[in-house]
Amino acid sequence: VDMEKLRKIKTSLKNDRNLKRSGNAIKRGWKKLPSATETYMREKVPVVGWLPNYDLKWIASDAIAGSAMGMMLIPQAITYATLAGIPIQNGIQSTWIPSLIYCIMGTSKDLSTGPTSLTGILTNFVIMDYRADKRRIPPTFLGAGVAIAVGLMSLFLGLLNMGWILDFASLPILVGFMLTASLIAVQGQLAPLLGVIGVGNDFLSQPKEILQHIDTAEPATIAMGISTIIILAILQTVDQKLGKKNFIIHLVASSRYLFVLTIMTIISYLINRNRDRPLWAIAGQQGNGFQTSGGPSFGISLLVLRQAMPVFLATIVQHLALAKSFSRRHGYDVNPSQELTYLGVSNIASGLLGGMPVSAEISRTAVNEASDVKSPLSGIFTTIVVLLGLQVAKDAVFYIPSATIAGMIIVAAGGTMPDFKIVISHWKGSFIDFLSCQIVVQGAFLASLDTGVLAGAFFMVGYTMLRSLFERADPVTxxxxxxxxxxxxxxxxxxxxxxxxxxxxxxxxxxxxxxxxxxxxxxxxxxxxxxxxxxxxxxxxxxxxxxxxxxxxxxxxxxxxxxxxxxxxxxxxxxxxxxxxxxxxxxxxxxxxxxxxxxxxxxxxxxxxxxxxxxxxxxxxxxxxxxxxxxxxxxxxxxxxxxxxxxxxxxxxxxxxxxxxxxxxxxxxxxxxxxxxxxxxx
Structure with missing residues (x-):
């Protein structure tokens, strides 16, 4: 009897369809393993695929765009390190390594990665939580620990090719994201453009605070910012009308952001270097050159893993949404899984150097795009300029006028703002899509960009499930x-x-x-x-x-x-x-x-x-x-x-x-x- 049962069990297992399919799948997978492994590794190092096809005629555009990014990164890193509550030197550690890694691992030509205001603010929340608990961990180690924690989570998703999570963001959601990100970027630069101090980061309260502190505005700072906007607008118009006819005009006009930034910095350095108080607001303080402070132990990274979750969500949402938006503008595809892998590697590297979390950022990406960047190779020039700026011109780079940076961001971010006709088409085409776009906009204004995108995505998932739930059959005549x-x-x-x-x-x-x-x-x-x-x-x-x-x-x-x-x-x-x-x-x-x-x-x-x-x-x-x-x-x-x-x-x-x-x-x-x-x- 027992033998009969065993024979039946053996026959049942032998004829089981699921086991047969599993076995066949394992056999096919084993045969394809070598080629699949090669493909997987090539996907993780995209530079191997595109570098042999690189056209040397593009190198001038990449050098110009990369140099502009390098000059912008240093003053922004100082600002964002202050937001994060970590020493300025630690913020600067996050400026050069992400661009270098992106040249090797990135799949977008437009993205500029590094410290961002959002990651700075959220990192500060983690640091303040530990201060409230009276734990004696230096902010330097906490900030770097958050970066490594974000990197570990991103790397896990990237290596498992889970970039498909980006598919939950519909195009109307991305339109809402770009619209809100552009508005936030533009409004956030009004205070430094005017030289007004005492203005916070909350989008809704910024206009009121600017009016309340308008008496602190500095005419010289305003003049510097308005001049930047006017010169950029003139160069853009000249490029559109005469750029195709004259190569020199096109070269100067297409490098307008780097050109304006360099000229304004030289003027600022010559005027303010011997003054006790600068004539206008400048981006930072005297630099100490390039110094590495070292990162925390992985124990601290694991300790802050749970608190780093909001930073992680904000990082991947902002980075992937920007990648998808700019790739659609220029007709190429990004690999979301590879972008997650990059975020993992770059954040771990930034943390080990003592830096803060990094991600793509709308203002720099907009300037990078407007500078006619051609490929991720621009990241090498960004790294070179940052390192040279911290060593050779460490005094001059800190004299970059804050109003000049603000004017550049206003012009560039304004150019990335979606046409309002697109929102009108949402209203005409689909009320649900219009509503999802508005949820993103309102959520971003009331809370944060990542909150808005997540709210829009959850709304669309819920709507899709409800629509399927109430599906019905239709008669056929x-x-x-x-x-x-x-x-x-x-x-x-x-x-x-x-x-x-x-x-x-x-x-x-x-x-x-x-x-x-x-x-x-x-x-x-x-x-x-x-x-x-x-x-x-x-x-x-x-x-x-x-x-x-x-x-x-x-x-x-x-x-x-x-x-x-x-x-x-x-x-x-x-x-x-x-x-x-x-x-x-x-x-x-x-x-x-x-x-x-x-x-x-x-x-x-x-x-x-x-x-x-x-x-x-x-x-x-x-x-x-x-x-x-x-x-x-x-x-x-x-x-x-x-x-x-x-x-x-x-x-x-x-x-x-x-x-x-x-x-x-x-x-x-x-x-x-x-x-x-x-x-x-x-």
Missing amino acids: SAELDVKFGVSETKRGVVVQDGVKILQMRDDVYYINAKRIMKSVFMRAGEDYKRITNMYPEARLWCEPRWGMDDRASLTRSQSNLRVLILDFTRVGFVDLTTLTYLEELKAAVRTYANEGNEVELRFVGLSAPVKLRFDRVGWKLVDGAAPAGGDGQDGDRYFENMRAAVETPIIGRNHTYSELNFEFGDIRKDAVGVSERYVGF
């Missing part, structure tokens, strides 16, 4: 049968011609999965076609490969190119503004699969009434492909009730010349496999 089930009919016995790609959405598309799905569409759409990324050096991004003569020749010889992309939305019952934004970007991206001079026509199949209404509300032009006129594919994107009509309808090119697509009916038994390969779902 006889007239709708062809619409609902036409896809299955069309797949049988149909051979789709070259130049046409059909892709099917399997479920609702919204902010959590929109980017991933659209990226999948883009990759699947180009499986049979060679992509034309920016062929010309002036348009190429640092993360894109070079194009040689052989690549251009192969494109010229290519006879097959993508002409029609058909997206089947039959199974999609809901889309949001994030989906439509990424879909608009997809339209532009798939053109890189067409030969030069051609367009890729986008066709939709099976749009439900709620989905079509969402398109209409945002002003997306859709043309009924089955109407008598049939649409021309240029007045708007054509939509069809079933797949058969979408495939049969001829293409109309730019000059309204018709090109028939052959809709072949073959033997179902012979052609079924080939058809299923063409009809790719994901």
Whole structure:
């Protein structure tokens, strides 16, 4: 009896489907382990991928942008160290190492990392808590301990590739973040621009406090700040009008932030070096050069691990939101998991040197972008300038006028502010998306930026769950049968011609999965076609490969190119503004699969009434492909009730010349496999 039971158990385990699948997964994973390990390691050191494709023509732009960042970092580090309640020298330790590490590990060309006001304030909360408990731990060690604790938590998430947490921030949430961050950055610089003292960091109380202390304003400081803004505005206008015609003008104008900062610092140094009291507010005090103070033991880092949690959340939210926002502005992708890994390494390094927590910061990032930075290589120049500034010009760098820094931040941050039309489009397109944006804005104003983003993300997660909870079934009428089930009919016995790609959405598309799905569409759409990324050096991004003569020749010889992309939305019952934004970007991206001079026509199949209404509300032009006129594919994107009509309808090119697509009916038994390969779902 016992043997019989054992035999049954053995048979049951042998035939268990879950165990079989687990075993097969382990075998496949083991076979792919070497290649997967190599890919993983290359992802953790991105410089290995982009440095061989670096164009030496970019080095001037990177040097200018990096130098501007270096000159800004020192006075900002002094300010943020004061906010954190740690010695100034410890704040300075956090200025040079993050930029150097980002050159090796970063995936964004625009981000400028280092000490920030938010991490400074939150670090001060931890220090004050320990002071209240009368624990005898020096602020120097506490600040560095918080940095290491933040680094350990970030590194843990990054090494596990958990950057997908950024997907919980929809595009309206990011718009709210950028809008609020820009406003906070601009308003926060009004006091130093005017030379007003006694103004706190609370956004809502700042205007009142500025008015209360307006009598402390200094005319010389105001003159320095206003002059900075005027000169920057003039140089920007000159660059727009004359920069393309004259290289020297473009070089000076594009390096306007570094140019203005250098000139104003020289003027300030010459005027104030022998004065007991500076004529205007300056950024800091006399420096002692580069000194390392050493960090705390890991025991202190573990001791403050729980108290460092708010600093950690603020750091990753601010850094990842800025990375995603600026990457969208310039058309490249960031790797959130790698950014978390970078935050881990840089914060641990900063803490071991005795520094404070570091992250990306809106004001410096805005100036970096405006300085026409080309790649993360600018971080090397930032490090060089910081170290030189602390050693060679340690006296001069502390004479940087505070009003000049304030004016630069106001101009740069103002330029990153989203167009108000985007907020209006949220209102017209989706009230829920509009509400999530406003939750971020109000939460940031009332509490902090990270609180606003987290509140918006939790709101959207809650809404998504409730919408799924109250989902209901809809009846299908006889007239709708062809619409609902036409896809299955069309797949049988149909051979789709070259130049046409059909892709099917399997479920609702919204902010959590929109980017991933659209990226999948883009990759699947180009499986049979060679992509034309920016062929010309002036348009190429640092993360894109070079194009040689052989690549251009192969494109010229290519006879097959993508002409029609058909997206089947039959199974999609809901889309949001994030989906439509990424879909608009997809339209532009798939053109890189067409030969030069051609367009890729986008066709939709099976749009439900709620989905079509969402398109209409945002002003997306859709043309009924089955109407008598049939649409021309240029007045708007054509939509069809079933797949058969979408495939049969001829293409109309730019000059309204018709090109028939052959809709072949073959033997179902012979052609079924080939058809299923063409009809790719994901």
